Amino acid sequence: MENLFVDLGKKSYDILFSDSFNGFAKAMSDINAPKKLLVVTDSNVEKLYADEVNDLLIKNGYDSKIYAFTAGEENKGMDTILGICGACIEHEMDRKSMIVALGGGVVGDMAGFAAAIFMRGIDFVQVPTTLLSQSDSSVGGKTGIDFMESKNILGAFHQPKLVYINVATLKSLPNEQFVSGMGEVIKHGIIRDSEFFDYIEKNSDKIKTLDNETLIKMDKINCSIKADVVEQDEKENGLRAILNFGHTIGHAVESAYDFKMTHGECVGIGMVGASYIAYKRNMIDESTLNRIENVLDMYGFKIRVDLPEKEVVYGYMQKDKKKIAGKLKFVLPTKVGEVMQTTDVSKDEIFAAFDYITK
Numbered sequence: 001m002e003n004l005f006v007d008l009g010k011k012s013y014d015i016l017f018s019d020s021f022n023g024f025a026k027a028m029s030d031i032n033a034p035k036k037l038l039v040v041t042d043s044n045v046e047k048l049y050a051d052e053v054n055d056l057l058i059k060n061g062y063d064s065k066i067y068a069f070t071a072g073e074e075n076k077g078m079d080t081i082l083g084i085c086g087a088c089i090e091h092e093m094d095r096k097s098m099i100v101a102l103g104g105g106v107v108g109d110m111a112g113f114a115a116a117i118f119m120r121g122i123d124f125v126q127v128p129t130t131l132l133s134q135s136d137s138s139v140g141g142k143t144g145i146d147f148m149e150s151k152n153i154l155g156a157f158h159q160p161k162l163v164y165i166n167v168a169t170l171k172s173l174p175n176e177q178f179v180s181g182m183g184e185v186i187k188h189g190i191i192r193d194s195e196f197f198d199y200i201e202k203n204s205d206k207i208k209t210l211d212n213e214t215l216i217k218m219d220k221i222n223c224s225i226k227a228d229v230v231e232q233d234e235k236e237n238g239l240r241a242i243l244n245f246g247h248t249i250g251h252a253v254e255s256a257y258d259f260k261m262t263h264g265e266c267v268g269i270g271m272v273g274a275s276y277i278a279y280k281r282n283m284i285d286e287s288t289l290n291r292i293e294n295v296l297d298m299y300g301f302k303i304r305v306d307l308p309e310k311e312v313v314y315g316y317m318q319k320d321k322k323k324i325a326g327k328l329k330f331v332l333p334t335k336v337g338e339v340m341q342t343t344d345v346s347k348d349e350i351f352a353a354f355d356y357i358t359k
Contacts, residue, residue, distance in 0.1 A: 002220050006139070006227045008159060008234060015139065015163040015223050019212040021053055024127070024164050025060040031162050033125070036097040037064040040084055040111035042071035045103040045129055048172055053102055053127065064100075065091050069110070073259040076106050076146050078154075084114035088122075098123045098161070104130035104177075105137040105263065109152070112143030116158035125162040129169040131181020132264055135188070135222045138163050140230040140240075150319045151251050157235050165223075167215040175300070180264025182207075182299045183246070185218065187271060188225045190292060191242045194337030196221050197295070204298050242339050244322060245331040246271035249353065252316035256308050268301040273353035277345060278332040280352065288336060304359045310351050317350070 002017035016027055037057060041050050046068040057064040067087035069080045088097070101111030101124055108126055115124035126138035144155025170178065182200075189197030199221070200207065206214040226243065233240035250270025254263060272293055279289045293303050307313055322329045327343040328350075334340055 002216055004220055004223055004227060007231050011141075011159040011234075013160055013162055015165065015220075015227070017165050017167065017216045017220050019166065019168045019216065021049070021056060021166055024053065024166075025056050025062075027162060027164055028057070028062070028125070029060070031125075033062070033161070034096045034098050034123075035061065035063050036091065036093055037062050037100055038084075038088055038091055038093060038097070039064055039066045039100045039102050040087075040107060040114070041066065041068050041102040042075075042104075042107050043068055044071040045107065049129060049169065050102060053100070057100075071106075073106060073146070076109060078145060078147070080110050081114050081117070081145060084110060085118050088114070088118050093118075093122070095119045095122055098125065100125050100127060101138075101160075102127045102129065103133070104128065105133045108133050108137050109143050109145065109155070112141075112158050112160070113145060113155055116143055116156040121158065123161045124158070125164065126160045127164050127166070129166070130173060131170055131178055132184055132262075133181075134165050134167070134170075134219050135181055136184035136226065136243075138165075139223050139226050140243075141234065149255060149316075151255065153319075159234075163223075165219055167210075167212055167219060170215060171210055176262055176265070179300045180262035183264030183267040183271075183296075183301065185222050186295055186299070187243075187245050187267060188222050190271065190333055190336055191245050191331070191339045192225045192229065192337060193221070194335070196225065197336050201291075201295050201298070208299070241322070241329065241341055242331050244329070245333070245339055246274055248317065248320060248322065248328055248330050249273040249313075249350075249357075251320060252313050253305070253307070255316040255319075256313045261305075265301060268296050269303065269305055269357050272296065272303050273350075273357050274330060274332055276353050276356045277330065277349050278334070280349065281332070283332060283334050283340075288333070291336065292333070304357060307354055307358045310354045313354060314347070314350065
């Protein structure tokens with residue numbers, strides 16, 4: 001089993017990488033997890049892994065129960081949070097109890113936010129089962145829900161006590177969800193690590209055939225990139241905002257499509273749009289723009305889409321929680337492995353990017 005330590009002082013935790021759930025109960029024991037647990041999952045993951053994980057916990061002496069909500073981004077709201085909190089009360093949980101988030105990014109957001117507010121905060125652990133959650137959302141402590149057509153507008157920073165990654169769960173993912181996760185993986189290479197970008201560019205066959213050893217290596221490097229950023233800027237006061245590369249346009253596209261496109265797909269489109277803005281500003285050359293597009297294409301991304309009216313997409317961008325003094329914040333590449341932040345991207349530049357990513 002591989003290990004990565006996230007150094008956040010008193011809120012530090014380990015990320016464990018495995019190809020099974022066999023080591024999970026010991027991992028829980030190692031962090032002195034309380035006996036009373038609630039495994040929070042969704043209706044998709046419930047059928048695949050909930051009983052296996054819950055039975056494993058019960059066999060090792062934990063008083064564990066499962067709470068599953070209906071899968072889907074449309075259920076990433078306050079009703080689901082109240083349902084989780086209600087399950088905590090019914091299970092007679094107290095401030096020393098713990099939530100286990102078993103599932104993808106939506107599950108992690110829901111379980112983490114519920115843990116942050118139940119009894120003013122209880123501990124939780126992340127057991128991510130999708131590439132998107134393994135590569136991004138399970139690490140860093142961000143939790144959030146959607147509200148009034150704004151994505152992740154309500155939430156809290158609440159660090160997990162442990163992240164346990166079983167790469168074998170990726171074999172049950174639909175291909176579109178694997179592609180979605182690769183969006184965050186590719187993003188991390190572009191913003192922070194050119195050697196990692198080279199790795200995913202040169203090892204696409206092993207990655208796409210879900211070779212366990214390759215996936216563990218990819219996940220560990222990927223998480224180390226995000227962990228390094230989070231360690232330096234836990235609450236997104238500066239550096240951490242580079243993790244939003246592709247998200248300013250991507251979130252707007254996601255909303256404009258009523259969440260019918262995956263998050264990673266939309267981030268991929270947003271990365272192309274942001275890279276085009278950088279290219280037109282002479283920050284990157286055409287070969288770098290093409291290379292970014294080619295790697296996205298290599299992993300099955302649609303880098304050209306039928307966008308709704310530009311004003312509609314732009315309107316969704318105005319609801320972006322990352323705005324500063326009314327100005328949109330963009331992360332733009334200066335080369336593979338390095339980016340910069342700016343709030344001076346004009347509406348004309350944004351519309352030109354929309355034209356570029358439109359079929």
